[in-house]
Amino acid sequence: MTAPQAQPQPQPRGPEALRAEGIVKRFGSVEALGGVGMQVAAGEMLGILGDNGAGKSTLLKILTGFHQPDAGTIYVHGQHQTLNTVDRARALGIECVYQDLALVNGLSIYHNMFLNRELLKPGPFRLLDHRAMRERAMDALADIGVNIPNVNLEVGRLSGGQRQAIAVARAVHSDAKILLLDEPLAAMGAREAGQIIALIERLKARGDIAIVMIAHNYAQTLEVCDRVMLMQHGSVTYESHAAETSPAELLEIVRREYREMRGG
Amino acid sequence: MQQRNDPARAGALPPRRSVAARLTELALRPEASVFFVAVVLVIYFELTANNFLTDANLQTLSQFVAAPVILACGEIMLLICREIDLSVGQVFALAPFIMEKAYNAGLPVVGAIVAALIVCAMVGLVIGLITVHLNVPSFITTLGMFFLITGITLTISRGFPADTPGNGLLNAILGGWGYAEFLWALALVALMHVVLRHTRWGLHTIATGGNAIAAAEAGINIDRIKIGNFIITSTLGGFCGILEAFRIGSTDPLAGGSNIMFLGVASGVIGGTAIAGGAGTIIGGLIGGIVLGILQDGFTLQGINAFMFDIIIGGAILLAMIANIQLARHRGMRPQ
Ligand SMILES: Nc1ncnc2c1ncn2[C@@H]1O[C@H](COP(=O)(O)OP(=O)(O)OP(=O)(O)O)[C@@H](O)[C@H]1O
Numbered sequence A: 001m002t003a004p005q006a007q008p009q010p011q012p013r014g015p016e017a018l019r020a021e022g023i024v025k026r027f028g029s030v031e032a033l034g035g036v037g038m039q040v041a042a043g044e045m046l047g048i049l050g051d052n053g054a055g056k057s058t059l060l061k062i063l064t065g066f067h068q069p070d071a072g073t074i075y076v077h078g079q080h081q082t083l084n085t086v087d088r089a090r091a092l093g094i095e096c097v098y099q100d101l102a103l104v105n106g107l108s109i110y111h112n113m114f115l116n117r118e119l120l121k122p123g124p125f126r127l128l129d130h131r132a133m134r135e136r137a138m139d140a141l142a143d144i145g146v147n148i149p150n151v152n153l154e155v156g157r158l159s160g161g162q163r164q165a166i167a168v169a170r171a172v173h174s175d176a177k178i179l180l181l182d183e184p185l186a187a188m189g190a191r192e193a194g195q196i197i198a199l200i201e202r203l204k205a206r207g208d209i210a211i212v213m214i215a216h217n218y219a220q221t222l223e224v225c226d227r228v229m230l231m232q233h234g235s236v237t238y239e240s241h242a243a244e245t246s247p248a249e250l251l252e253i254v255r256r257e258y259r260e261m262r263g264g
Numbered sequence B: 001m002q003q004r005n006d007p008a009r010a011g012a013l014p015p016r017r018s019v020a021a022r023l024t025e026l027a028l029r030p031e032a033s034v035f036f037v038a039v040v041l042v043i044y045f046e047l048t049a050n051n052f053l054t055d056a057n058l059q060t061l062s063q064f065v066a067a068p069v070i071l072a073c074g075e076i077m078l079l080i081c082r083e084i085d086l087s088v089g090q091v092f093a094l095a096p097f098i099m100e101k102a103y104n105a106g107l108p109v110v111g112a113i114v115a116a117l118i119v120c121a122m123v124g125l126v127i128g129l130i131t132v133h134l135n136v137p138s139f140i141t142t143l144g145m146f147f148l149i150t151g152i153t154l155t156i157s158r159g160f161p162a163d164t165p166g167n168g169l170l171n172a173i174l175g176g177w178g179y180a181e182f183l184w185a186l187a188l189v190a191l192m193h194v195v196l197r198h199t200r201w202g203l204h205t206i207a208t209g210g211n212a213i214a215a216a217e218a219g220i221n222i223d224r225i226k227i228g229n230f231i232i233t234s235t236l237g238g239f240c241g242i243l244e245a246f247r248i249g250s251t252d253p254l255a256g257g258s259n260i261m262f263l264g265v266a267s268g269v270i271g272g273t274a275i276a277g278g279a280g281t282i283i284g285g286l287i288g289g290i291v292l293g294i295l296q297d298g299f300t301l302q303g304i305n306a307f308m309f310d311i312i313i314g315g316a317i318l319l320a321m322i323a324n325i326q327l328a329r330h331r332g333m334r335p336q
């Protein structure tokens, strides 16, 4: 479907960190993404909004190397890259808070925080350094102000918001240069959400990190993001600088698209 | 992650635990209950069968325990990542015949053993590839392997037992000496315990079984983890069969089989490994194997017949499972 583009494409500020062009992804007969492009610059925060099933998470999972696109190209810091594994994307500085949080309930908090990037003791046997992981995990959690009594606790014993905080802390404390957040505030209490937003804004202020956040709250997204992008049925239908649009306008566009889709 | 010296950290440190708290934690470990059962059984049989704790009987016991424990080491890894190998008892029987063929073809004993283990590892690789890449549940893959390998062993042996090659010290080390096989079992338990609790491989095995999607999202290659654990299990199975061959001096083509495989799985399950995956303990498998051995040996000394033994084993497995599930509710901590 071809959406009327209301405005010229807003250009990102700063050096480009991540760009995707013409991303297509099919799951069997379902076309989750039908040629999607996006870009985000270092020091910039892009918000992605859209209906359930619009393809937002699928796009993110392609950018983390979890899914392979059926077509399209990805550039990381200006270089064409094939993100064929999660490790590859991670090596390029791409970190993600997945919508499902990617936590293993039966493992402790600190094991989850270091999942697949465990700290090892020096020596030939490559043994896990449990103590160092425990201490750093406590540091990271204290740093984002989450109230977790004990990092030995199994993640399955935590509340939904606490689990989300662990997933955010894990991504944030990994020296990522490109941070992808899939509804990072969905299960959070107001105070904790405020803390996470403050943390994200601190990261943004550093100027060298590009952040992409998927969210459903228009007002909140416009408040924290520099640019927003609207996705519907596997396509980008609208893009704007956050300062140049409003929740009401976005809602109106979503409604219009929806009517057009139903009608046509 | 960056190193931080945050003053807030001091507050986040868990408080020092009291002795009582530590003991409670120890008592709630999955291994603890089965260890308690083992101690009670030893006392019971020592009191009722007067020759239980004798050197001769302990040797018998150790020989009965060794094979299930070695097989349990592999099966526990597989159970943790939500797989199972029903064919490990068949590999157990196959390995000594490969060793004999290689020895007769001119390889030294150690070379023949290595050749046999490589064949076993290949069996594990094939099981893993079929299971992971063709999406066949391992229950089915290894059920097929079960019959396939039985047929291969019977074919290459033509149905006759094989004599174990070698003699002297090497022979004693590899199982000839009374306690050799049990010491091998202990060494392998120690090794696999370290692998499970203190290496990335072990942690990724737990993650794969606990939440495969999360593990994959974290970048863990779950296919590799599963295939690797099939290889470990088959290789341990083959090595165990070779140890038995050295202890007994010959191998019957119908050795091992489903009986030894199920004893291995039962050892793991009694020891506290969840069949649902995501959690397990190698030490528990050792103690589980010892409990099974004590039951078998103790009841044999008491003169209880083999049919009765199966009833008791069945009951023991059911009780252990119920106990583990009930105890798991009281555990929130993952002690390291
Ligand atoms: N692994 C998968 N297998 C098959 N179909 C999938 C898979 N993942 C996503 N889809 C399909 O792709 C489409 C887009 O899903 P996606 O998760 O990207 O939506 P979303 O925009 O993140 O929605 P939400 O706001 O509900 O999280 C949906 O129709 C979904 O059913």
Ligand SMILES: [Mg+2]
Pocket: A056, A057, A058, A099, A182
């Ligand atoms: Mg989503």
